[in-house]
Amino acid sequence: MKKVIYICSIIACFSCDKINLLRSEGAQKRNEPIVASVGEAKLYLSDVDGIVPKGTAKNDSLVLIKSFITTWAKQQLLLQKAENNISEGQSNQIDQLVKDYKESLYINDYKESLINQQLDTIISDESIAQYYLRNKENFRLNEELLQIKFIYFGKDFLDKEEAIKKFKSSEIEDLEELENLTINFKDYQLRDSTWITYDKFLLKIPPFRYEKKENLLKKSKFIQKEDSLGVYLVAVNGVLKRNDIAPISYIKNNIKQLILHKRKIELVREIEKTLINDAIKNNEFKEY
Numbered sequence: 709m710k711k712v713i714y715i716c717s718i719i720a721c722f723s724c725d726k727i728n729l730l731r732s733e734g735a736q737k738r739n740e741p742i743v744a745s746v747g748e749a750k751l752y753l754s755d756v757d758g759i760v761p762k763g764t765a766k767n768d769s770l771v772l773i774k775s776f777i778t779t780w781a782k783q784q785l786l787l788q789k790a791e792n793n794i795s796e797g798q799s800n801q802i803d804q805l806v807k808d809y810k811e812s813l814y815i816n817d818y819k820e821s822l823i824n825q826q827l828d829t830i831i832s833d834e835s836i837a838q839y840y841l842r843n844k845e846n847f848r849l850n851e852e853l854l855q856i857k858f859i860y861f862g863k864d865f866l867d868k869e870e871a872i873k874k875f876k877s878s879e880i881e882d883l884e885e886l887e888n889l890t891i892n893f894k895d896y897q898l899r900d901s902t903w904i905t906y907d908k909f910l911l912k913i914p915p916f917r918y919e920k921k922e923n924l925l926k927k928s929k930f931i932q933k934e935d936s937l938g939v940y941l942v943a944v945n946g947v948l949k950r951n952d953i954a955p956i957s958y959i960k961n962n963i964k965q966l967i968l969h970k971r972k973i974e975l976v977r978e979i980e981k982t983l984i985n986d987a988i989k990n991n992e993f994k995e996y
Contacts, residue, residue: 746784840956847954855946857900861893862938875941900945903958
């Protein structure tokens with residue numbers, strides 16, 4: 709106990725540079741001060757380096773280090789008790805589990821290395837479209853989607869009537885002029901080809917949280933809503949309900965990941981097949 713307090717005092721008083729110096733000088737021979745021991749297991753000064761953040765008060769440092777030492781001691785005591793009381797069969801089983809896990813780590817790391825070197829990650833729009841057409845039924849929605857355009861401006865916005873007029877228009881020139889006003893908007897989305905979920909729609913336009921859902925899940929050229937902070941102009945260009953097939957633009961990234969996953973599986977199978985064939989050819993693999 710006196711040794712622990714002594715070493716804790718050393719750590720609390722020394723600067724981090726001095727601790728690092730002790731560690732670098734004694735690392736080779738491991739003849740640095742011992743902080744604690746449990747049986748043959750030893751906790752060295754360098755093992756507790758970094759436990760105490762810079763600038764920590766001396767008393768707090770001692771508490772942190774003492775807590776670390778106690779936790780380490782508990783772990784060592786439990787480990788030693790477990791080793792002394794475990795049966796040979798259980799020990800062999802654990803050794804096998806460790807061996808299997810180690811082998812899996814090696815194999816998976818090797819496979820990932822080969823995959824990173826050989827996997828074709830370029831996926832064309834044509835490949836995505838073909839995959840989508842072949843698997844459409846797998847892409848049914850579990851939530852509603854909307855295509856909207858909207859603008860949100862403060863109640864003190866001077867060009868309110870002009871903005872409403874241009875928002876209602878379907879002319880490209882009016883849309884372009886409306887885009888020139890966006891610097892005055894609090895939020896906006898003027899290109900209505902993007903699909904968003906119904907929940908995100910409500911987050912963007914809070915006043916609609918109090919509307920009946922069925923009133924919003926339908927096409928509408930113009931809706932105007934206000935709250936205490938400003939005015940919302942909304943147009944709903946498209947609606948998709950639950951169980952409808954998702955549009956390709958909405959799930960494009962998902963399809964890319966599915967194609968990549970399929971390529972990975974095929975590549976791993978090819979790698980394994982090549983390994984077996986090469987081993988047989990080189991007389992490294994034999995069946996008896």
